[in-house]
Amino acid sequence: MLVKYLPLIWSGVWRKPVRTALIFLQVFVGFALFGILQGMKSGMDKAIAGVRADVLYVGPAVMGGARLPIAGLSRLQSVPGVKTVSFNDSMLGTYRNSTESIFVLCIPPGEFFRTLEPETVSVQSKDLEALRKIRTGVLITPDIGRKYGWHIGDKIPLITGTVQASGSTTWTFDIVGMILDHERGEDSLVVANYYYLDEARALNKGTVGHFYAIAADPKQAAAVSDTIDRTFANSANATLTTSFRERTQLAMQSLGDLNFAIRWILSAVLVALMFSTATMMMQTVRERAPELAVLKTLGFGSRAVFTFVAAEALLVCIAAALTGLALAWIALFPLAAKYMPGLSMPMVVVAFGILGAVLVALFSVSVPGLRAARLNIVDALAGR
Amino acid sequence: MQFLKQLGMLLRMNLLSVPQRLGLTCTTVIGVTCAVGVLVSMLAMGVGAQREAMGNVRPDRVSVLSVDASGPGQSNIPPDIAALIGDLPGIRRNASGQPIAVPQAIVFIQGRRNDSGSLVGFPMTGAGTGLTDYAPELHLTAGRMFRPGLLELIVSNLCARQFQHFEVGDTRLIQGVEWRVVGNFDLRRGSGSCAAYTDANTVLSAFRRGGYNEVNVVLRSSAAFDEFVNTIRANPLLQVKVEREAELAEAGVEQVHGILNFVSYFVGVVLAAAATIGSANSLYALVDSRRSELATLRAIGFSDAPVIAATLLEAIVLAIPGALIGAGLAWLFFNGLTASSLGFSFHLAVTPSLATLGMGWALGMGVLGGLLPAIRAARVPVTVALRAK
Numbered sequence: 001m002l003v004k005y006l007p008l009i010w011s012g013v014w015r016k017p018v019r020t021a022l023i024f025l026q027v028f029v030g031f032a033l034f035g036i037l038q039g040m041k042s043g044m045d046k047a048i049a050g051v052r053a054d055v056l057y058v059g060p061a062v063m064g065g066a067r068l069p070i071a072g073l074s075r076l077q078s079v080p081g082v083k084t085v086s087f088n089d090s091m092l093g094t095y096r097n098s099t100e101s102i103f104v105l106c107i108p109p110g111e112f113f114r115t116l117e118p119e120t121v122s123v124q125s126k127d128l129e130a131l132r133k134i135r136t137g138v139l140i141t142p143d144i145g146r147k148y149g150w151h152i153g154d155k156i157p158l159i160t161g162t163v164q165a166s167g168s169t170t171w172t173f174d175i176v177g178m179i180l181d182h183e184r185g186e187d188s189l190v191v192a193n194y195y196y197l198d199e200a201r202a203l204n205k206g207t208v209g210h211f212y213a214i215a216a217d218p219k220q221a222a223a224v225s226d227t228i229d230r231t232f233a234n235s236a237n238a239t240l241t242t243s244f245r246e247r248t249q250l251a252m253q254s255l256g257d258l259n260f261a262i263r264w265i266l267s268a269v270l271v272a273l274m275f276s277t278a279t280m281m282m283q284t285v286r287e288r289a290p291e292l293a294v295l296k297t298l299g300f301g302s303r304a305v306f307t308f309v310a311a312e313a314l315l316v317c318i319a320a321a322l323t324g325l326a327l328a329w330i331a332l333f334p335l336a337a338k339y340m341p342g343l344s345m346p347m348v349v350v351a352f353g354i355l356g357a358v359l360v361a362l363f364s365v366s367v368p369g370l371r372a373a374r375l376n377i378v379d380a381l382a383g384r
Numbered sequence: 385m386q387f388l389k390q391l392g393m394l395l396r397m398n399l400l401s402v403p404q405r406l407g408l409t410c411t412t413v414i415g416v417t418c419a420v421g422v423l424v425s426m427l428a429m430g431v432g433a434q435r436e437a438m439g440n441v442r443p444d445r446v447s448v449l450s451v452d453a454s455g456p457g458q459s460n461i462p463p464d465i466a467a468l469i470g471d472l473p474g475i476r477r478n479a480s481g482q483p484i485a486v487p488q489a490i491v492f493i494q495g496r497r498n499d500s501g502s503l504v505g506f507p508m509t510g511a512g513t514g515l516t517d518y519a520p521e522l523h524l525t526a527g528r529m530f531r532p533g534l535l536e537l538i539v540s541n542l543c544a545r546q547f548q549h550f551e552v553g554d555t556r557l558i559q560g561v562e563w564r565v566v567g568n569f570d571l572r573r574g575s576g577s578c579a580a581y582t583d584a585n586t587v588l589s590a591f592r593r594g595g596y597n598e599v600n601v602v603l604r605s606s607a608a609f610d611e612f613v614n615t616i617r618a619n620p621l622l623q624v625k626v627e628r629e630a631e632l633a634e635a636g637v638e639q640v641h642g643i644l645n646f647v648s649y650f651v652g653v654v655l656a657a658a659a660t661i662g663s664a665n666s667l668y669a670l671v672d673s674r675r676s677e678l679a680t681l682r683a684i685g686f687s688d689a690p691v692i693a694a695t696l697l698e699a700i701v702l703a704i705p706g707a708l709i710g711a712g713l714a715w716l717f718f719n720g721l722t723a724s725s726l727g728f729s730f731h732l733a734v735t736p737s738l739a740t741l742g743m744g745w746a747l748g749m750g751v752l753g754g755l756l757p758a759i760r761a762a763r764v765p766v767t768v769a770l771r772a773k
Contacts, residue, residue, distance in 0.1 A: 010402050018668060019665060019668065019669070022661050022662075022664060022665040022668070023665065025661050026658050026661040026662050026665070029654055029657050029658040030620075030658050030663065032654065033651065033654045033658075035649075037539060060491055060593055061494065061556060061558070061559060062492065062559050063491065063505065064457075064489075064491035064492055064493045064591070064592075064593075064597075065494035065559060065591030065592070065593065066559075066591055066592040067595075073637035092458065101454070158392070161452060161458065181743075190741055203594075211565070226397070233557075233560070234557070234560040235560050236559060236560055236592075237559075238558075238559050238560055240494060240503065240505075250502070250504070261425075261426060261429070261647075263657075264422070264425070265422050265426075267420040268421060268655070269418065269423050269655065269658070271414070272414055272415050272417075272419075272655075272658065272659065272662065273434055273658070275410065275411060275414045276415055276665070277409045278407075279407040279408055279410065279665070279666060280411075280665055280669070281408055283407075283408065283669045283673075287672075289503045309695040
């Protein structure tokens, strides 16, 4: 029956175009904010869930202290529950006169690296093969290549804080291949051969930055972590083992109270919206009392009049909310991605947005709607 | 004169009718309350973080780092270089005549949090002699100072509360050896992050380190900075740079502060926009409901200017209580509340300047929201409006 009266509802919506437009705008702005704040939150949750729990990161228990000797690798491999192990090291460098630092991740160029994080980092076997063949090779991301104008075959001197046996701190690499980082589009990362680093450096020979261990069973990852740390405990090279997921979780947890703030803000927005739309609906019903009375005179029941008023509010609120969410998704996410990577808007957020809009509409229409339904025809037509 | 008289009468009329149109006026007040309340409490997080980081900063304290380091973490100062720094001119001397130049070696150790049970890293600083001369704000509340050469550490009270087994008398196994917690301390202000101190040379030997991270120096006065820097520049042996304490502290919170401020102003602007729209809408309705009164006044000779001014002023007058309530609520609920974000822990600080800022925003919302309705009020066509009722 509502479809039949759509023109009636539609003309009710546009009876005061400025007022409707302003209500629309206000709800729209409120839900654009809702969209971006919820997008932030769900982006964080998704980021945590998407990170692998079975990849363990084994670092020194005291950072800034002694480094881990590579000899620990075989001991790590023998820990029950550990499937495969590997390690990395790193240097920080700069290119030419740039002040931005470049992270030189040094890995043993084996297939292991391909099993690390296939979702985010992808590297072809042939590129790893090239890195294996040419000890001074590096793999670069497309982004860093664009940034410094590098191409495969170029020789790049990087000034680092790591001293070579010759006393020089400039390391020259040959670009031999590409590596992709889908997630961040790294423009500050290159991947080099660990054995080149270890052979050429003056200090810390035979040590690594971190070990990697992949747990055979992801569900047992926590237990395996504990076993690893127990194995190395009370030695001069005590370790601290965390899974990739735990690390992400910790990083996100430190954002912690922003979540709390988001809840407060959204409550404030909802309260303000409800109050504002409610008073406007009140005003609308008051002004239109004679018209509503005419409807009742024509034979529409109290329930029908209430439905008309409610339908108007719902129409405006839901349309505005959807437009607001769309704006957040299309225009605001790219803007805010600079500060808050991984924004996303799953259907759950859209559903909650619509639910919120329905809530605002129904709350705002409750008192004025009842007033319209209970309208006394004679008084209303007399303008009392 | 005529203007003021008419304005006064109009304002009186408008404000006296507030009780009759309570709902519409409340829309403005509540909208502004929410916008200002949220903006002020969000900004209070940034101010709190800043205060926490800068609380103990003094202009006469500087840190000496290696020349290529972007912060203490990447810096390495060998012991022989550190020894030279104490002899430079411009350094204040303590009561016994020794220069206050304290080498520090920083390592990160773990503690198990009381609330979540998870392991979290925090810095343990190995400090050379003169730590209390350099940082008089450090005062022990329990136990005693660590002794050089022994595996002893002192831990801030905040740390002792947050983490398990960091009270005086506790022993901790770090890197396979047993350390004793011999003291707990407070840092007058800015004790928001966890801190632990021990002897510098103990750190170097226990963790097989070749050098310090930094040498912290108290200058004779902040004006001695240039003299100190120039002497270092003139000496090719010293491949080091000097940073003021304030700059390092600022760099430490820069990112947090940037994110917090971005979020605050972004949310603040959006909420203010929503409140302004709501206020404009309700003022339109108010003007509409006064059409016959306004038409009557126009008919007896009131001019446009006072009508516009009166509506604008009404919008502003309605925005002010909103701002006061919003800032008041922010203060009531959030001032002094401990928040932590991005690894920093701090108290939210709702300051008078933030309240003033909130007031400014409210006035802006009032003016913007009132502008169009005010013009409409002045345009009420006399005959039509009078005929309508």
